[in-house]
Amino acid sequence: MTKTNVRDVALEILLQIEKNQAYSNLLLNQMIKKHEVRGKDIGLLTEIVYGTIQRRDTLDFYLAPFLKKSKKLDQWVRILLRLSLYQMVFLDRVPERAIFFEAVEIAKNRGHKGTASLVNGVLRSIQREGLPSLDQLTDVVERLAIETSHPIWLVKRWTKQIGLEETRKMCEVNCTPPEQTARVNRIATTKEELLHLLKKEGIEVEEGSLAIDAIKAVGGNLVNAKAFKEGYFTIQDESSMLVARALGVGKDDQILDSCAAPGGKTTHIAELLQNTGKVVSIDLHEHKIKLINEAVERLGLKNVETKALDSRKSREFFEAGSFDKILVDAPCSGFGVIRRKPDIKYSKSESDNEKLAKIQLDILTEVSSLLKKDGILVYSTCTIDYEENEGVIKAFLEQNKDYMLDETIENYLPEIVKPYIKNGQLQLYPHYFGTDGFYIARLRKQV
Incomplete structure (x- = not known):
């Protein structure tokens, strides 16, 4: 496959993500197979796709002065300019002449001579005049948002919650590839x-x-x-591996994983049980249960039972006090995994946090009666938002006086994270250890 085709495939992927809100990671894998992308071209394709998404708002800021005279651009032309500019600015090893040539060829094939001329003209102008300076943005939050390509509402929200400097560190690390x-x-x-x-x-x-x-x-x-x-x-990401450990799994424990797909934590719990006891693994969708079953089979685990079930209806299927331990790895905004799924930044709105917090609280409330006395419930998310994390736990504890935060959580987690544990809760931001952002709370049922 020629490098021209790699960029054409990248354009097609980016176009589908914008048009259909397709998931970048899934679509990328599908297109690699469909177009038989191989060897080093896989790396280039991945770099262009993720990099262009990750830096979208920064690229649009740089392009804006050079597009003032253009009429309304077709979506694919804007995306072609973005991915070309991404290579010019962020990929040192790609010669500019190759970027220009291939961008113009794609423009000719997809459009006409006029489109090719426009693309060539914009890229040549940027090469000649240089990029506009971010210094013209005098508002520090707006500048940080554009510089690191995060929505302004999100940067404002994080700044209120954790301060400007912590937000800056987090936004900057979000623009780097994950390990x-x-x-x-x-x-x-x-x-x-x-x-x-x-x-x-x-x-x-x-x-x-x-x-x-x-x-x-x-x-x-x-x-x-x-x-x-x-x-x-x-x-699995290292921060995600701490969740099952926080349960303090013991031999023969009966454990419920209430939001289990795709099965990373279910299988970890089963491994920690050393094939004793049982993990009951439930998730809303049948196709996701299939993913869990495939993982269980691949790993040779014998103590996992799966069921397609809305965890908000779990009391209809399980008796009160059925489990020694329960994990609620709740559906969330996913802002802790922006490096892996950069399109998350642009697909969420501020109102989503409130809706998710309600779902999270509903799940916690529903499964809480299924725990035995003195049992342990771990609540976790791969986000870094107060409303979905500490806010949900605070609301749950106010409504459920038989539960308390369990400060023994630190006995089950590595020494290195202990400075970030407060009142039985751990909040990791991506810039602490280069991992995903994660929240983990350990609760104990008293009666």
Whole structure:
């Protein structure tokens, strides 16, 4: 596949994301298979797609002065200019002559000579005149939003919650690519043996820096490893690995994972149980239950039971006091995983937080009666928003006096995160350890 085609595929992916709100990660994988993209071209395609999404608002700011005389642009032309400018500004190894040539060729093929002339003219003008300065933005929040390509409402919200400097650090790290980490399946192998196996396969790996169960890819793709197919590990972010650990899983425990797809935490719990006890894993959608079952089978786990069920109706199917421990890894805004899913930044609105907080509280309230006396409930999200995290727990505790925050959470988590634990709750921001942003609260049922 020529590099011209790679950019054409990138344009098609970006166009579908904007038109149909398609998920970037899923669509990228589909298009790689469809167009048989191989080798280094996969890396280039991935870089252009994610980079252009990640820097969208910054790119539009840079393009704006050069598009003043243009009539309303077709959507694909704007996206072509974005992805071309992304390469010019952020990819040092790509020659500008190649960027210009291929952008003009795509414009000719998709449009006409006039479109090709416009694209060439805009890119040449930027090369000649340079980029507009962000210094013209005098409002510090607006400048940070444009500089790091986050919606202004979101930067304002975070600034109110955690202050400008913490918000700046978080926004900046959100523009960097995430590390690929994995969780060792301790039923199948040891961390040392897994590291050895992967190195034999030519994948450069090392121990994780946060979670005890983690390894980290330094070079190569873990998904393509034979050891993955054989069930020796699960792709998972290190912060996400802390959730099952926070439960304090004990032998023969009966555990409910109430929002389980795609199954990363369910399988971690099952591994920690060492194939004793049982994990009842429920999720709203049948196709997502299929994903969990596939993961369970690949990892060789024998103690997982799955069911397609709305967790807000779980009392209709389970008796009160059925479980020793319950995990509510709640559906959330996902603002802790912006580096992995950059389109999240643009697809959410401020009102979504309020709607999600209600759903999260409803789930907690519904499953809380299913826990035994002195049982443990862990609530987690992959977001960093107060309303969905501490706000939900505060509301739940006000309505459920038989529950309390459990400060023993620190006994189950690594030493390195303890400074970030307060009153039985851990909030990790992406810039702390280069992981996903995550919130974990451990609650104990008193009666």
